[in-house]
Amino acid sequence: xxxxxxxxxxxxxTPDDQNPRMAELSGTPDGHGRRVGIVxxxxxxxxxxxxxDGAIDxxxxxxxxxxxxxxxxxxxxxxxxxxxxRLLGADRYDVVVALxxxxxxxxxxxxxxxxxxxxxxxxxxxxxxxxxAFGVLTCDTMEQAEERAGGSHGxxxxxxxxxxxxxxxxxxxxxxxxEA
Ligand code: INI
Numbered sequence: 001x002x003x004x005x006x007x008x009x010x011x012x013x014t015p016d017d018q019n020p021r022m023a024e025l026s027g028t029p030d031g032h033g034r035r036v037g038i039v040x041x042x043x044x045x046x047x048x049x050x051x052x053d054g055a056i057d058x059x060x061x062x063x064x065x066x067x068x069x070x071x072x073x074x075x076x077x078x079x080x081x082x083x084x085x086r087l088l089g090a091d092r093y094d095v096v097v098a099l100x101x102x103x104x105x106x107x108x109x110x111x112x113x114x115x116x117x118x119x120x121x122x123x124x125x126x127x128x129x130x131x132x133a134f135g136v137l138t139c140d141t142m143e144q145a146e147e148r149a150g151g152s153h154g155x156x157x158x159x160x161x162x163x164x165x166x167x168x169x170x171x172x173x174x175x176x177x178x179e180a
Contacts, residue, residue, distance in 0.1 A: 027165075027168070027169030028169050029161075032063035034095060035064075035092055036068065037095070040071060043075065044103060048149075050150045051101070051135055054150060054155030055099060057158060059165075062162070070087075077114065080117050080121060081124060084121055088128040088130050095168045096133070096164070099157050099160065102138050103142055
């Protein structure tokens with residue numbers, strides 16, 4: 001498969017069929033013409049609402065049409081996987097973005113919810129071969145979550161969209177290289 005990729009000259013950064021050394025390809029977070037499905041949990045909604053605001057802002061600022069962004073709310077992070085799988089199976093989205101906030105309490109509940117959300121979302125992405133961005137905060141305290149939902153550590157909803165759009169663009173380039 002890699003043999004079919006364009007060969008990039010490592011000195012000039014341009015394709016160079018005469019001097020093949022390696023194939024190098026990456027995507028950019030270009031949202032033009034792309035459809036984004038956002039699944040977000042209501043648990044810790046004061047945090048997740050900020051994540052979804054950041055995610056929508058990232059979509060529209062990177063070229064996704066407002067009408068091509070859908071936001072689907074679920075009760076908690078545990079439910080993110082099954083909702084994401086519905087979106088992935090809908091044949092509508094180029095990217096699915098999962099947003100949530102799991103905050104550690106006094107019981108092992110945190111580990112089950114956070115662990116299964118991560119495992120389930122990763123597995124779904126691999127099965128469907130559609131990027132699923134992981135914007136689920138797993139924090140010890142509410143303060144840490146605030147810092148990552150538009151505070152001193154940025155907005156992980158925004159970051160998740162950028163990663164998802166970059167992967168969608170990369171996959172489009174890989175598809176084009178396969179067909180060339
Ligand atoms: N869901 C979260 O999204 N974050 C949490 O911190 C959390 N805690 O701590 O319990 C949480 N639990 C609910 C869970 O996601 C399910 O909605 C619930 O178990 C019903 O299936």
